[in-house]
Amino acid sequence: MGLNTSHRPVTEEDYNRVRELHALGMGRNAIAREIDRAQRTVSVIAAELGLVFDTSMTEDATRxxxxxxxxxxxxxxxxxxxxxxxLTQQMWEPATVFNFGGKDNTFAHREVAEPPAADKKALMTAAGVALEKSLKLVPPADDAGAEDAKSMLGKLMVGLRAAYEEAAGEEAGEEAEGESP
Structure with a gap:
């Protein structure tokens, strides 16, 4: 059956069918399809008959x-x-810097121990945006939790820096050992 686009008057038969199908436990949308009437028409008929549709399934689905x-x-x-x-870890890791330029538009690159300051600023900005968006999605429950998180991130950053410095020191030590007579 198609959508009822005509403006045919509601009949006693429509009232009887709504009452009958409602008693069988059918929902408003199913009844509307069955009797080829608009959902609003079925709602109006049901209200006039004092019938109420069970919305618990809809409420459960919404929840x-x-x-x-x-x-x-x-x-x-x-x-x-x-x-x-x-992103913040990348601020302390080796990186490749590069450039395109000159009259021949040549590509030049080299490895560096850590990104240049401008790149670190861009990494920190991107990290800040990610954190800001995260906090908007799920705000902290209270300030104490936020302070704990800041403290944890601070400790994590100190630890990452220490690990980086230790690794950099070991690499320098290996180079020095290799150069000895």
Missing amino acids: ARVAQLAALRADTAVDLHLDALR
């Missing part, structure tokens, strides 16, 4: 969708926090 969206927001917030961590 489930809301919970699913909350979980997705939380997952995305975690991903953004991890992205921020990876």
Whole structure:
């Protein structure tokens, strides 16, 4: 049956069918399809007959969708926090600097111990944006949690820096050993 586009008057038969199908436990949309009437028409008939449709399934489905969206927001917030961590780690890792230029538009590159200051600024900006978006998706429950998180991130950054310096020191030591007579 197709969508009723005509403006045919509601009949006693429509009232009887709505009452009958409602008693069978059918929902408003199913009844509308069955009697080839608009959902609003079925709602009006049901209201006039004092019939109420069970909305618990719709409410449960809505709650489930809301919970699913909350979980997705939380997952995305975690991903953004991890992205921020990876971006800040890159500030202290070896990098390749490069340039295109000259009249022949040549490509030149070299490895450096860590990115130049401008690149570090860009990495920190990107990390800050990721953290900001994460906090908008899932704001901290209270300030104490935020302070704990800041403290943890601070300790993590100190630890990463120490690990980097230790690794850099070992590399320097290996080079010195290789140069000795």
